Amino acid sequence: MRNIPSYDPQSLEAKWQAHWAARHTNEPDLDRAARPFYNLMMFPYPSAEGLHVGNMFAFTGADIYGRFKRLQGFDVFEPIGFDAFGIHSENYALQVGTNPATLIPQNIATFRRQLRQFGAMYDWRHELSTTDPAYYKWTQWIFVQLFKAGLAYKKRAAVNWCPKDKTVLANEQVIDGRCERCGTAVEQRFLDQWFFRITDFAERLLANLDHIDWSSSTKLLQRNWIGRSEGAELMFETPSGKKITVFTTRPDTVFGATYLVLAPEHPLVDELTAVEHRSAVKAYQREVQSKDVVSRRVGDKTKSGVFIGSYARNPATGEAIPIWIADYVLMEYGTGAIMAVPAHDKRDFEFATQFKLPIRQVVATEGEGEGEPLPSVSEGGKLMNSGAFDGMPCRDAARKIVAWLAERGLATPRVQYRLHDWCISRQRYWGPPIPIIYCEQCGPVPVPEKDLPVELPLIEDFRPDDTGVSPLARHEEWYFVKCPKCGGQGRRETDVSDTFLDSAWYHLRYPSTEFHDRPFDPARTTKWLPVSSYIGGNEHAVLHLLYARFICMVLNDLGHLQFDTPYPKFRAHGLIVKDGAKMSKSRGNVVVPDTYIKEWGADTFRMYLMFLGPFQEGGDFRDEGIVGIRRFLEKVWTLVHESPAGGGATHPAVEQKLHRTIRKVTADTEALQYNTAIAAMMEYVNEMRERGAGSRELLKPLVIMLAPYAPHVAEELWAVLGERESVLQARWPSFDEQLASTGDVEIAVQVNGKLRSRLVVPRGMPQEAVVKIVLSDPVVKKFVDSQKVRKVIYVQDRLVNLVV
RNA sequence: GCUCGGCUGGCGAAAUCGGUAAACGCUGCGGACUUAAAAUCCGCUGGGCUCUGCCCUUGGAGGUUCGAGUCCUCCGCCGAGCACCA
Structure with missing residues (x-):
């Protein structure tokens, strides 16, 4: 036996990494590549703790795919970057008392070292960071494009306010009424916020899901998030001639609508409130306002509400039904008013029971007698107590009733979405300033593109306070600026934008990082985009992935892109957990890859992570x-x-x-x-x-x-x-x-479906030959005995089953 | 509450169309080598029994089928998402 060198991963891996870097092995020619393949993975947020095993699991899986495509002859572009703006970094910076502008580069340096040592095929020439003015210049440019297209608007809105982080949170950043990050109960505040009109794209965002090649779990999450419901708007008229429009998905139950409920903030409430009920209504409205947005939305509590002293006519029955206000009706959804059908809606049933309002059954459920107890919400039944529509199945009735009411102008078919417009304002420091200047004369004016970026000033006191105004407002030489339109005194917008805006377009930037006069070069973009393969976590299924699709659609509509889907192929990787729980610093179960790489080498560790379980399902780290x-x-x-x-x-x-x-x-x-x-x-x-x-x-x-x-x-x-x-x-x-498909196979021999013997035969042997051998097998003989073989089932190369 | 995913040896897991359940790996046990250990190599490793062989076994109970981990119905547990969305 020859003397072979021992396998020493440390020196060997360092050697090859140096070799790749020196030879530019992982740097494809972006302009001349013959078979471009853009292999993208979700870029990391560079936390102070460094890369953990979960990141490495995801990156390794993506890198394997990229290398596989490379070996299949593609020119693979595999970039990496850092999603370094946002509240995570800022909170950490506040905690240690150092400006994030100094902390983040340190974190990035750590990540860069860790990312290099596990041997991914990154093209470091195109590294980017969202905090780089050369990058966020174009994030701001995108804001300006949306603003000019009328897709960005400002609205005073009740928002989720975290008293600890002192910032507004998006609805999706509120988990069970608490701040996603710090766990503090969220309060309601009214602030002027910038929104993007993503709801205008709801139908397209939903329809597109049918054609794109994404993990089905991700698509499902997006569909649920968009939350399309079909129904109708129905009109209820008051004796004074006011029309109250309600949205319902069950117009078939309109004969059972025994009262109306408006949201306490509904604009008609004041007008419709009878004098003698005024004080009670005001008191209730005040009570609701004092509550936070979140506890109001918690469903399983006792209902509250008050009668406002007036009535409206049920368009189907013509009878006058009472109008109530209650906080279980939300102004943000539908029309802010509902028709209550207590017999066939759980919430209405609870409310009616509590306030002793009439309950009228209008749908008879299947079967004899009573059918299921009220409230019965099934759409499987037939109508009753519904005049001419009695006996009609719910779904038919819904259509017919809407048509019937529409003749009198009392109904319109309507599609409603759960999706809300995207609030991008953050009253914080660590983000790209929203590029707007307020002028007494001209109103809000976008910063001219030649003046971008609006740089985030390096300020000492970046601490937010509870005024709800960004710390940037305290920085006067930055804050006061000439109006770009009239030259008069103007003030800068002090809110910064949501990090999800940074990450909504980073895939467009990677191939064009060296261009400083355009966000993404048309030729490069045509050559490399849309992304060939995108791999990332399902935790971003409804935020990042939805916003990225939206921004892509907008840029497509505005003529900046030739496609409206950024990632036609997306796969969600699984989650690596430790001891059955998600890895987190608070649980103290975070596994850092460095020690494993040091002990075993990157190759062994990469493969081990992949061997743990199916990549798209994740697994428990041990x-x-x-x-x-x-x-x-x-x-x-x-x-x-x-x-x-x-x-x-x-x-x-x-x-x-x-x-x-x-x-x-x-x-x-x-x-x-x-x-x-x-x-x-x-x-x-x-x-x-x-x-x-x-x-x-x-x-x-x-x-x-x-x-x-x-x-x-x-x-x-x-x-x-x-x-x-x-x-x-x-x-x-x-x-x-x-x-690959020749050679011997082992065939299972069953008698009456039970395994009795095995038989090795050449592949592709015909049935008669196999059965002949089988019948001569002594073991089989024993079980068949003298009985007659009634039936033979033969599956080529797999099994023969004798039924006796 | 609604929607989705999962549940297979001691452990991580495999199993195109319904066709030999447990591939691959770990652990454990036994053996070889060694003064010894580590490393390495070889063998065994789901359970039971009346053990040349047979019976049972994929969360539980039924069903369809010649045949079910896989399909259908009901139930249990774990996880995720949504949640007063009309």
């Missing part, structure tokens, strides 16, 4: 199995080093196994089923060792297939096998379907 991967790599190492230059042993069974392995690894890698691809390579190595085969011809394809998973050791072994170029210059091996 370190018990890592040695298995290391042993596997050692075996490959030994096989390659022992393989003689001239030839080496081969074996027909191993050759066949090779072709099957290539088939499986190719399919599994394409499908991101990395765990089973690794298992297939292990099987192949086991087979080689058992058969004593180890020729270079058998090993080269293995080393290529290994390259996406364990890139450093693959390079080394490729060189040992006598190759001079990088293994990335090699072509992914092809397989011979014929060879």
Whole structure:
């Protein structure tokens, strides 16, 4: 036996990383690439703690895919950057008392080092950070485009206010009534906020989901978030001639509407309140306003509300029904008013029971007698107590009733969405200033594009206070500015924008980072976009991914882009948990990759993470199995080093196994089923060792297939096998379907569906021949005995079942 | 409450169309090598029994089928998302 060098990942990985950097191995020619493939992964937020195992799991999975495509002959562009603005960084900066502008570069340096050491194929020439003025110049430019298109507007709105972080939060940043970050109960405040009209795009955002290749779980989350409901607006008229419009998804139940409920803030409330009820109504409105936005939205509490002393006519029955106000009706959804059908709506039922309002059943459910108890919300029944519509199924009735009321102008079909406009204002410091100047004469004026970026000034006191005004307002030489239109005294907008705006377009910037006079170069963009493959976490399913689609649609409509979908293919990776719980600093279960990489090497750790479970499902991190991967790599190492230059042993069974392995690894890698691809390579190595085969011809394809998973050791072994170029210059091996599907197969022999014997036959043997052998098998004979075989079921190459 | 995903050996997991359940790996046990240990290599490793063989086993109970981890119905548990959205 020859003396082979020992496998030392540390020196070997450093060597190859230096080699890649020196040779610019991972820097495709963006202008001349023949087969561009844009391999994108969600860029990280550079936290002070550094990269954790969850990040590395995601990045490794994405990098494997990129390397796989590279080996298939694509010019792969795999960029990386940092999503470094936002409340995370700012809160941390406040906590340690250092300006985020000094902290963030330190964090980024740490991330950069960690990202380099695990061996991803990043093109560092195109690194970006959202906090770089050269980047956020264009984030501001995008704001200006939306503003000019009438898609950005300012609105005074009740917002979620976190008293601890002293900032507004988006609805989606409020979890169970508490601040997503600090857990403090959120309050209601009224502030002027900038919004983007994403609701104008609700239908397109929803329809688009049908055509894009995304993880179904992600699509589902987006559909639910957009929350489309079909229904109708119905008109209820008061004796004074006021029309109250309600939105309902169940117009079929209008005969059962026994009262109306308006949101306490509804504009008609004042007018419709009878004199003797005025004080009670005012008191109730005050009570509701004093509550925070969130506790009002918590569903499972007792209902409250007051009668306002007036009535409206039910358009179907013509009877006068009382009008109430109650906080369970929200002004933001629908028309801010509902028709209450207590017999067929749970909330209305609770309310009616509590305030002793009439309940009238108008839908008879299936079956005899009573059917299900009220409130019955099923749409499966037939109408009753509904005049001419009695006996009609709900769905038909809904259409017919709307048509009938529409004739008198009392109904309009209507589609309603749950999605709200995107509030992008943040009363904070650490973000791109919203590029607007307020002028006494001209109103809000966008900063001219030539004056962008509006740089975020480096200020000492970036602490927010509870005025609700950004700290930027305290910085006078920045705050006061000439109006770009009339030259008069103006004031800058002091809000900064939401981080999700930064990340809504970063994929457009990567290929064009060297251009400073345009956000994304048209030629580069045409060549590289939309993104070929996008991999990231489902925690961004409804925020980042929805906003990115929206911004792309807008830029497309405005003529800046030729496509309206940024990521036609997206796959959500699973979550790495520790001891059954999500990794978080507060739980103290965060695993840092550095120590593992130091101990085992990046290749072993990368593969181990991928072997833990299916990439798209994630898994529980534990370190018990890592040695298995290391042993596997050692075996490959030994096989390659022992393989003689001239030839080496081969074996027909191993050759066949090779072709099957290539088939499986190719399919599994394409499908991101990395765990089973690794298992297939292990099987192949086991087979080689058992058969004593180890020729270079058998090993080269293995080393290529290994390259996406364990890139450093693959390079080394490729060189040992006598190759001079990088293994990335090699072509992914092809397989011979014929060879992969020949050979013997083991067939299961069943009698009456129970396994009784096994039989090895050549692949593709016809039924008669197999049955003949089977019937002569003594074990089978025993079970068949003297009974007559009534039926034979034969599945080619798999099983034969005798029914007696 | 609604929607979705999951539940398979001691553990992580595999299993195109309904067709040999447990591939691959870990752990554990036994053996080889060694003065010894580590490393490495070989073997065994779901449970039971009347053990040359047979029976049971994919959260539970039914069903469809020659045949069910896979399809259908009901139930349980775990996780995620949404949640007074009319």
